[in-house]
Amino acid sequence: MIRYRLTLRIGVLLALAFATAGRADVAAAKRWIDKEFQPSTLSKDQQLKEMEWFINAAKPYRGMEINVLSETIPTHEYESKVLAKAFEEITGIKVNHQVLGEGEVVQAVQTQMQTNRNLYDGYINDSDLIGTHSRLQSAVNLTDWMAGEGKDVTLPTLDVNDFIGKSFTTGPDGKLWQLPDQQFANLYWFRYDWFKRPELKKAFKERYGYELGVPLDWSAYEDIAEFFTVHVKNIDGVRVYGHMDYGKRAPDLGWRMTDAWLSMAGASSKG
Incomplete structure (x- = not known):
């Protein structure tokens, strides 16, 4: 019985890994x-040299x-309409x-893993599934594949360590199961000027017993949120809060909690 394996390569890098041609x-x-x-x-000369490598490596797969x-999303529409061409x-x-x-993408990934029926050769999917891929072994282990079976069709100048976010696509086993393609960056800002106000620093330390500053753990994050929301309430005549985020009902609210709030407040985990 042939066991189909999901091949999770990202955007044009899917093409780089297979490097097939005609x-x-x-x-x-x-x-x-x-x-x-x-x-x-x-x-341009270096680029052309890489393109020639693709052409030669692709000959057996015309x-x-x-x-x-x-x-x-726009990133993948560009890959679909421009880079694929x-x-x-x-x-x-x-x-x-x-x-x-x-x-629909998540459903297709789940269906292929559960049935071993090859719906697609590659997926661009969220790195949230990294634990699933590592546990089920239903995807291609890129670390071993690029060094072994796929060595001849892996671009020699491909610098995997140059990828931003590689840690998010590396499983607990230390193997790379996905290549980062694009990332939604959640940025949280704090009022540095408020944190430097002597009267606020004094009031915070008297209440919580330590200096007001960027939180290093989740408890400190809660203290700061409570301090500004419940005890300070107003600054320069304006109602203020210790934490604000949008609350629209959406799937990504869960990701903002796990990937942003908890990770930046000291609750991140390697898996």
Whole structure:
């Protein structure tokens, strides 16, 4: 019985990993380098050298099609409409990059893992599933794959350690199960000027027994929220609160709690 395995590679890096080709065309590579792949940290000569590597590595796979599914956001729409076309023209491999709603992507991933039926060759999905991939072993372990079976079709200049957010796609086993493609960055700001006011610093220390500052754990975060919301209440004639965030009903509220609030307040976990 053949066991289908999910291949979780991200955007154009899915293509880099497979590096498959047909109708390989250096002229096409030059056109894309000139009109689309700018600006770049690489010179055009260096870019062309990499494109030539793709073309050569892709020769055994001419005519192949790869099916990829991702969530409908601008980043992935660009990959679907622009980068997939570039990859096909340069290597000859057709990437059918479909974009659907987030729930449909998660459902497809779950269905493929549960049934072992190959719906797509690759998914761009949330790194929240990293624990599932590591436990079930139903996805391709990229660390071992790129060093072993996939070595000949892994770009030699691919610097995995240069990826921002790699820790979020590395399982508890230390293996890389996904490559970061894009990230929703949650930024939380605090009123530095309030934290420096002598009267507020004095009142906070008298009440809680330590200096007012950026919280290092969840208890301190709660103390600061309570201090400004319940005890300070008004600053310069304006009602203030110790913590504010939007409360619209949405799936990402849970992620904001686990990925942002808890992690920045000292409750993060390696898994």
